[in-house]
Amino acid sequence: MFWTPGVHGIFSIPGLEIEGSNTRYFSIASIHDENTIKFATRIPEDCSQFKKHLAQLKEGDEIDMEGPYGEFNFQDDSTPVIMIAGGVGITPVRALFKELEKGNDRIVKLIYSTGGQHLFKDELSAVAAANDKIGIDFVGGREELAAKLEEYADEMKNEAYYFISGPPGMVRTVMNLLEDRYINEGRIIAESFIGYE
Ligand SMILES: Cc1cc2nc3c(=O)[nH]c(=O)nc-3n(C[C@H](O)[C@H](O)[C@H](O)COP(=O)(O)OP(=O)(O)OC[C@H]3O[C@@H](n4cnc5c(N)ncnc54)[C@H](O)[C@@H]3O)c2cc1C
Structure with a gap:
């Protein structure tokens, strides 16, 4: 199958019968060139039945995916881009960064905010280190995020995509x-992870 960066799929575990919805949307964190569909999710101790089963899957087990769907992707090759990711919302951004790794001439700023672990930090940092047009701010909360965003929005105004x-x-x-x-x-351009608060 083929997919473009930034899309998501609707995943289900074959044969799984649980109360409520037995599907979950997950963004595809990998690009087609990697030849693997990668996704990431948060599984707290007190997690849903779906995630309990997801966490128990072993190598070789099957999972179904419907899609891909979505249009969370670059509009062109030159317009500056300001990305703002919150928590596990970094997943489609990881795919966009893998695309940028292949070549990029636009200004890209990523503000990545999370109260927990910065997932994919090393990979994202490596992409930024190899291209002086790409910068990342790893921030720890909403106030820091807002301060950085205001700085970039005042600088870029409507010349960038957000x-x-x-x-x-x-x-x-x-x-x-x-x-x-x-x-x-x-x-x-927004991707809202419905299902989280
Ligand atoms: C476009 C998109 C991309 C997403 N990408 C990611 C991702 O990359 N990683 C990630 O962790 N999460 C992603 N999500 C959110 C994900 O689908 C789950 O909703 C989230 O992980 C919480 O699931 P849970 O089983 O922990 O929560 P639950 O507590 O089971 O769900 C929370 C609430 O949302 C409802 N709900 C959850 N999923 C569905 C559904 N498919 N249909 C109807 N109702 C539902 C539940 O009924 C419940 O009311 C994405 C959501 C969307 C819409």
């Missing part, structure tokens, strides 16, 4: 921040 990925609450907060900075809706 990619937002993360839990719905975080996506809404960032959209409001951009609205306050007079960034046009058409400049904002």
